Structures are given as C-alpha cells and as structure tokens.
Amino acid sequence: MKKTYNIAVIPGDGTGPEVIREAKKVLTATASKFGFNLNYIEYDFGGERYLRTGETLPDSALEELRKAHAILLGAIGHPAVKPGILEKGILLRLRFELEQYINLRPVRLYDERFCPIKDKKPEDIDFVVVRENNEGLYAGAGGVLFKGTPHEVAIQESINTRRGVERCIRFAFEYARKRHASTPWRGLTQEDIAAGRRAQVTLCGKTNVLTYAFDLWERTFHEVGEREYPDIKRNYAHVDATTMWFVKNPEWFDVIVTDNMFGDIITDLGAMIQGGMGIAAGGNINPNGVSMFEPIGGSAPKYTGLNVINPLAAICAGAMMLDHLGETAAANAIENAVIYVVRNKLKSLAAGKMGYSTSEVGDMVANAV
Structure with a gap:
C-alpha cells in the first residue's frame, strides 16, 4: 500500500x-x-x-x-x-x-551564467545557512514610551536562551555531519582530514559588539562542538565579514549557523549569489x-x-x-x-x-x- x-x-x-x-x-x-x-x-x-x-x-x-x-x-x-x-x-x-x-x-x-560574481562556478557556491527561527530580535520583546513626541523612546530587545541557542547549534552540527556522511567537504585541508574532520560549521555573529548575546552563542558553539562533534571543524566570522566573504570567497563556507536577524540578512545575499x-x-x-x-x-x-x-x-x-x-x-x-x-x-x-x-x-x- x-x-x-x-x-x-x-x-x-x-x-x-x-x-x-x-x-x-x-x-x-x-x-x-x-x-x-x-x-x-x-x-x-x-x-x-x-x-x-x-x-x-x-x-x-x-x-x-x-x-x-x-x-x-x-x-x-x-x-x-x-x-x-x-x-x-x-x-x-x-x-x-x-x-x-x-x-x-x-x-x-546551478549555473554560473546566473551568478553575479565573476568566475564563480557551481562548486564554489554550495553551502547552507542554519538560522535560529524563534528568538532574537524577532521575539517581539520591547516597547515604546512617549510615542509621537520629540522624546519618543523605542526599545527592541534580542532574546537569546541557552535552550534556543544550543538546539540551533546542535542542529547545524548534525546537518553538517549528515551533509558529508560519504565525502568530506572539499574545503578541508589535508591536515583537517588527517585529524578526522568531515565538515565545517561557521558561527556568524558579532562577538566584539553584541558581547552578551554572542558570548552565549560562542561559548555554546565551542562547548557543544568540542564535546559532541570532534569530526566537525569549527570556524567563526563576524556578520559583516561574512557578507564580504559571500561575495569574495563563497567557497570558504560549508554550513553556517547564526541568529534570527543576521540569518535573515545574509540569506538574501545568499539568494543573489545563487x-x-x-x-x-x-x-x-x-x-x-x-x-x-x-x-x-x-x-x-x-x-x-x-x-x-x-x-x-x-x-x-x-x-x-x-x-x-x-x-x-x-x-x-x-x-x-x-x-x-x-x-x-x-x-x-x-x-x-x-x-x-x-x-x-x-x-x-x-x-x-
């Protein structure tokens, strides 16, 4: 049946x-x-x-x-x-x-004719973005004071929980492992492969400015990766650098994990280069x-x-x-x-x-x- x-x-x-x-x-x-x-x-x-x-x-x-x-x-x-x-x-x-x-x-x-970046081929643009989808700035936390006056105050808060961050990061590691179950990612070095690495996950954030939210993201990323995914190479890139590398060297990326807002932004750029x-x-x-x-x-x-x-x-x-x-x-x-x-x-x-x-x-x- x-x-x-x-x-x-x-x-x-x-x-x-x-x-x-x-x-x-x-x-x-x-x-x-x-x-x-x-x-x-x-x-x-x-x-x-x-x-x-x-x-x-x-x-x-x-x-x-x-x-x-x-x-x-x-x-x-x-x-x-x-x-x-x-x-x-x-x-x-x-x-x-x-x-x-x-x-x-x-x-x-799928076809280099439709890529706006010169000399980039299908093998150069083949990565996945894993975006956290329930938290961050999209959680709707915040408020307004004195609306419509010269003293108006608008507050929009980014909510990041250990539970939400960890399950997103773990999904990214699992996806990377599954994505390269049969063949290692082509961007790995011989040293990486000799060390047993199969894939790469890049955390995209802004640790130098968003020092509370992305401290949680970065600590969780390395704790989970080191403890549970020794076969996955870990990398970090600031979000502004990520957009730059999407255009200059998209072949540097395998799986990217990031928060709700940054994911919303970089995936539109990803759409353009594909x-x-x-x-x-x-x-x-x-x-x-x-x-x-x-x-x-x-x-x-x-x-x-x-x-x-x-x-x-x-x-x-x-x-x-x-x-x-x-x-x-x-x-x-x-x-x-x-x-x-x-x-x-x-x-x-x-x-x-x-x-x-x-x-x-x-x-x-x-x-x-």
Whole structure:
C-alpha cells in the first residue's frame, strides 16, 4: 500500500498561488513516479482573507496544521494591508506556535551564467545557512514610551536562551555531519582530514559588539562542538565579514549557523549569489513536529496573474519538503530536474525573462523528473 502524506497548502498572496500551482504539479508527478501519495489540504490565509474578515490565522487552523505531515507556503504580503500585519499574524505566528526553531536555507548555484560574481562556478557556491527561527530580535520583546513626541523612546530587545541557542547549534552540527556522511567537504585541508574532520560549521555573529548575546552563542558553539562533534571543524566570522566573504570567497563556507536577524540578512545575499530570489527556497523546521517550506521571495504583486514569475524556488521548496519527509530519492530527482531545466532551457532566472512562462517552466521540470 502506498504511503500517503497530508500536505497543508497555503498559496497566500500575489504570485504565491501561481508558483504553488507549479510546485504541486511537479510534486504530483514525482509522487506518481516514486510510489507515494500526496494529499493536499488548501487554506486561504493571506491578504484577501484578512481584508474580507479581519482575520489572519484562526486558532482552529493551528490545530489542523499540527496534524499535517508538512506545510507548503507560497507567499505572504498584500499591497492593501499594512506591512507587518500579515507577516506577524501568519508567518511569525506559524513559526513560533509550531516551534519551527530552524530556518534552513541551502545556497547552491546551478549555473554560473546566473551568478553575479565573476568566475564563480557551481562548486564554489554550495553551502547552507542554519538560522535560529524563534528568538532574537524577532521575539517581539520591547516597547515604546512617549510615542509621537520629540522624546519618543523605542526599545527592541534580542532574546537569546541557552535552550534556543544550543538546539540551533546542535542542529547545524548534525546537518553538517549528515551533509558529508560519504565525502568530506572539499574545503578541508589535508591536515583537517588527517585529524578526522568531515565538515565545517561557521558561527556568524558579532562577538566584539553584541558581547552578551554572542558570548552565549560562542561559548555554546565551542562547548557543544568540542564535546559532541570532534569530526566537525569549527570556524567563526563576524556578520559583516561574512557578507564580504559571500561575495569574495563563497567557497570558504560549508554550513553556517547564526541568529534570527543576521540569518535573515545574509540569506538574501545568499539568494543573489545563487542566481536570485527565483531559485531560493527555505524550510522552517521543527525536527519533532510539523515543518513549513517556502520560496523565500515575496509575493511580487506587480507580476500577479501574468504567468511570468519564476516557480523554481517553490519547486525547490517542494523538494526540500520531500527530503524532510524521508523521500530523499524523490527530492533528488526534483533537484536534478531543476538543474537540467536551468542549464539547458532558461535564458534567465528573472521574472518575465526566462524565455518561458511560469506554467511552461513547471511543465518542463515535471517532465524531467
């Protein structure tokens, strides 16, 4: 009997429904080939529902979503809704209440034609960012005094707990170990390999200025690494230096672990060096609960309904979802199909410049699986 996965689908706003349509097309074709079923349960959360009902995410929906095997999200953001309402009411609430404490962002270049950095090839840009997803500046701690006056005071606090930091760091080490289970990372020296190292994890922070938060991060990083992961090389880089090395020497990175704010920033730069938002996918992970997968770009309202948006990020998010569910062969088949289409078919990864429509790109990937 075929295994069935219940997938909660939130197409969302703007071009979200268009890219999710293509992701489902590819996922359905892949499931058929690899012998499992995907049962999609759709939800209309987003800007249109909010404008109609004043509701972002009902409490009852959270209980339903907890019962799904995974969540596939399109995009959240509506031009008629004040920024922050949908993002906090839907995205952040899902991440926090479902305790999706890891944001996982692979950064992999599929075709050097689409890299804005001169002379960088696919083997040079192949790393993963592990971003803490439930704490930091995004925890919502702070307040305002004397708002609207010349004496206004705004305070935004970064919350970092030993529990939250340690579980994020441990996830990064485990992911690095799994990523190089068969072959050591190509950036290791012969001395590293002789010492039994298989992979590298870089802590990205700002220890010289954020002396409380990143003292906790740095101590935890080295304590956990030394005690439990002698096979993983440990490295540290300030966040400003990290952005510099992303551009100058991205091949220096294997797995990066960082806090919520820094992770949010550096992953957008990562998207650009891998070819743009049209190819960048991410996962919001609860290793012991329900996880959510999404293209990291926005809702792109100016392209809505034109059938020109790049669906590959959503398709790659679907591949990440299958890998998370244990369907690794199926996930690899989707990624290989995406690589084939990118290298052999597309003129660009930008919306309206691909040489094909959104639906045609989805068809090509589905046929290549």
